[in-house]
Amino acid sequence: MNTIRFKKMDGTAVALKKSDINSSLSGEIIMPDSEKYDDARALWNGMIDKKPSLFVRVSDEQAVVKAVNFARTHGILLAIKSGGHNIAGKALADGGLVIDFQAMTDVIVNQQQQTVKVSPGATLADVDKATQQYGLLVPTGINSTTGIAGLTLGGGFGWTTRKFGLTIDSLRSAKLVIATGELLEVNANQHADLFWAIRGGSSNFGVVTEFEFNLHLAGPEVLAGMVVHPFNDVKNVLQQYQAAIDKAPEELSCWVVMRKAPPLPFLPEEWHGKEVVVLAMCYVGDIAQGQAATAEIRKIGQPIADVVGPMPFVDWQAAFDPLLAEGARNYWKSLDMAQLNTETVTEIAHAIQTLPSDECEIFIAHLGGAMTKVAPHATPWLNRNAHFTMNIHTRWQHAQDDDLCRQWARQLHAKLTQYSMGSIYVNFIPEGDDNSIGEAYGSNFARLKSIKQQFDPANLFRINQNIVP
Structure with a gap:
């Protein structure tokens, strides 16, 4: 065929000549019949299976300008792929044009x-x-x-x-x-x-x-690592954890991960596959001061393992990569929390006992510190006073488990919403939850819509966590 069919922003379709496409765009053009096509459309979240009509792998700014002009002129769907890590698969548009930044990594x-x-x-x-x-x-x-x-x-x-x-x-x-x-x-x-x-x-x-x-x-060495506890001590661990982090310096961040233990080399084999509570921490500063700052957290309960120590920051940044490899099916539901009250911990404890897959987890990010020193309206990120962001992260391998895993996340999220601050992190909004966009921005949403109306009234840039003008 001499044409490629694109979906338009108005819901119709248009067939464009390949010769016109090639003369209008710069960069490596990847069409559906290309050997590189399936690799180009692969995303971190394996649950997303979109089929764009064209990728243009750009290598400079002018190639981006040409791609934007081409999409606007023809009214076709336009997506932007950088890392391809977005949970909702916003890097791709079915039947659309994708600007692919794989070649621009300087x-x-x-x-x-x-x-x-x-x-x-x-x-x-x-x-x-x-x-x-x-x-x-x-x-x-x-x-x-x-x-x-x-x-x-x-x-x-x-x-x-x-x-x-x-x-x-x-x-x-x-x-x-x-x-x-x-x-x-x-x-x-x-x-x-x-x-x-x-x-x-x-x-x-x-x-x-x-x-x-x-x-x-900061770095190149930090104090970082994990302390792993049996899940049957979760209420005691989280109670003492909250007391400890209330006194923590800004250099220290300690996150909570609750899941079935993967076969990590530092865990006794009898704990592999059993429910655990992980306190994952990183101290950015003097190592000796970090040892003192983490001491109270590391004294909590009777841990199965403590592997906190000095390490290169780049290694700690990649420490969880093996558990988050590309290709598995993923679905998230998140909440911002001021505290982890008794009711929240009780609901989590029940949920962990009914994990729908061995890869599902709940993680609680420890926030506060420097982020609270920026005014709520200085950027679109409104809720800078959240002490925690909780992400209910379901992860599984087979499509037949989609409903089971998503329903588990949605049910727990519904139970915990009453204890949350009512705000969410926009990057954690999954596919199909676009009606949640306003919750991410609160009173900043109106200003965002106004700027969107000024600079993109036709909503050319809509394949994202979309703010409709």
Whole structure:
């Protein structure tokens, strides 16, 4: 065939000549009959099975401009793939055009100014590897295969958030191709409304071709690791955990993971496959001070294993990668919490006893610290006073278990909502929950909609956690 059929934004379809496509776009063009097509459409979440009509693997800003202009001119669906890690599969559009950033992964560190310029195809591992050789870092997430672009545009939190703030709090500037095809540099002084909007407002406002971050002195060695407890002691562990972290310095972040124990080498074999409570911690600072800061947490209960010690930060950033490998089926439901009250812990205890698969887990991210020092309206991320973000993470291998696993997550989420703060993290919204977008932004939502109306009234950038103008 000499044409490719695309879905349009108005719900109709259009057939475009391959010759016109090739003459209009720059970069590597991947069509459905290409050997690279299936690899291009593979995402972290194996539950997502979308079939775009075309990928354009761009290598520079002008290729992005051409792709945006092409999509706008023909009114076709447009998606942006950076890391492909989004839980809802927003990196792809069925029948649409995908701008693929796999070839744009540069990370350029300015050691003297303590800044870094990052291309949108880079992963957290790419960023950490480049910055940690200078003892510098950007506060990012916890899974090193995550793309920096999607993480940043949604806000971004991880092991160093309590010390250095959210990822967006370190963003200095960005280059952005907007719906008209213009390439803009946005920062606090230029196009300040757009700069405000992209710090948490997802990819609703354009295609970022470069991020510039402030860097922070930390590493290359940190104190990090896990303390593993039997799940039958969960109520005692979480009670003492909350008391301990209330006194924790900002350098320390300690997350809770509840699941069936994987066959980790440091766990006795008799615990493999049994329910456990994991206290996963990272202290960013002097190792001796970290030993003192983590002492109270490590004295809790009678742990099965304690493997906390000095290690390279880049290794800790990748520590959970084997449990989060690409290709499994995943579904998330999340809540922001002020505290872990008795009722919450009781519901969790019941839920862990009925895990629908061995890979399902509940994790509780320890927040606070530096992120609370930024005003709620300074960025779209409104709820900076949450002490915890809880993610009910179902993960499984076979499609026949889809309903079972999703229902388990939804039922637990429904029971816990009454104890939450009513806000959620936009990057954790799963497929089909787009009506939850407003909950992520609260009173900042109206301003986001206004900026969206100004810069993208036709909603060209809609394959995301969409803010409808």
